[in-house]
Amino acid sequence: MIDVINLNKKFGELNVLTDINTSIKRGEVVVIIGPSGSGKSTFLRCLNLLEQPTSGDIIFEGKSILNQKLNIENYRQKIGMVFQQFNLFNNKTVIENITLAPMKVKNLSREEAEKIAMKLLKRIGLENKKDEYPNKLSGGQKQRVAIARALAMQPEAIIFDEPTSALDPEMVSEVLELMKELAIEGMTMIVVTHEMSFAREVAKRVIFMDEGSIIEDDIPEEIFTNPKNPRTRDFLNKIL
Amino acid sequence: MIDIEFITTYYSYFLEGAKITLMISLFGVIFGTFLGIIVCLLKISNIKILEIISSAYIEIIRGTPMLLQLYIVYYGLPMALPFELSRMTLGTIAVFLNSSAYIAEILRAGINSIDKGQMEAAKSLGMSNKLSMRYVILPQAFKNVLPALGNEFITLIKESAIVSVVGIHDIMYNSDTLRGITYKPFMPLVYAALIYFIMTFTLSKAMGKIEGSMKKSD
Secondary structure (H helix, E strand, O other), rough: OEEEEEEEEEEEEEEEEEEEEEEEOOOOEEEOOOOOOOOOHHHHHHHHHOOOOOEEEEOOOOEOOOOOOOOOOHHHEEEEEEEEOOOOOOOOOOHHHHHHHHOOOOOOOHHHHHHHHHHHHHHHOOHOOOOOOOHHOOEEEEHHHEEEEHHOOOOOEEEEEEOOOHHHHHHHHHHHHHHHHHHHHOEEEEOOOOHHHHHHOOEEEEEEOOOOEEEEEEHHHHHOOOOOOOHHHHHHHHHH | OOOOHHHHHHHHHHHHHHHHHHHHHHHHHHHHHHHHHHHHHOEEEEEHHHHHHHHHHHHHHOOHHHHHHHHHHHHHHHHHHOOOOHHHOOOOOHHHHHHHHHHHHHHHHHHHHHOOOHHHHHHHHHOOOHHHHHHHHHHHHHHHHHHHHHHHHHHHHHHHHHHHHHHHOOOOHHHHHHHHHHHOOOOHHHHHHHHHHHHHHHHHHHHHHHHOOOOOHH
């Protein structure tokens, strides 16, 4: 579904990503782990072009997304994104957050968009919050709404950039549960997280990144019980 | 000290003047905001030539006296246009051109104050720059700069006194007229000051109220 070929990203002189090669298949859940500053987030942000790669290519369904002629907005509709800081639209209520893009980008009527939104709100158990502004929600609720907002566009894959890192500990599980459900339903997911239990349980593949490179890319059992690279071993020893 | 007879005889001068002052300031801030939005969007457009034009506009307006701008518009614009504009219109144009440069900078600060995650979230949903600006960034920026825009309105009420020099009958001009016809050189100025103060003070109190009621999504 997504093939990453020799991807490089530099900020000025600094190499943030060096020769990243990987591919993500439809329905796959790929968890990316690694120390902070290892380029995980930058890699995710390159995948939907919030960062412009310096060189290399990203192929989505056979076509390069770096092609100048490609309509980036069309591509981004297919790749949802969930942010560490939620980034709900502060000036919109919960339901407006979810319906905005379907109405303005996909040109759905308000009725259709709200129908989809209500279904999603029911699913995340926040129907009664539909007219609240984001500032009235807890962190966990905000993140669930953010996931619903991404789902409302019916994306083909969702990118999660440390979705639980800004949450109080007691709210982490409600978000992880929802993500787990999505994984079971077959959503293609690329997740940067420090939740190793999630990686172990849900991921089909775990990628370990360090200093801007992919060090190891394997099934979770191998990474967690039998890491091949000393850096992976070192990292896992520190956090587990 | 307070001359009741003077007030009852001449109050209409002040009333008419206040109307003109308010109109010029109100149109000044409204059109100034529209033009300010355009100038501001050009400045953040990431298109070099448009950035240069809008920056030059802002710098020139902010770097020259308003009196001079008024003269240039008042005497220059009629030469450039094939049709006539009223004194009042020319005065208002000068005021809103001046104001637009300041408002553009106010808006730019407002847009910059919005967390960049808001724009990224909008983009990640496939929204174009234009859509993101219109539905996500600008409404929030506007709310943040509303107090500053209110201040701009209040500033215009005071600064618009300058249009009296080209014969527009605002408060300032009318109080000067009264000094002439009544041979009282001082008291009309005090009344004029009082009226300016009542307008600006009322407005700043009203702005405070509006700000308070807009806090619900903060």
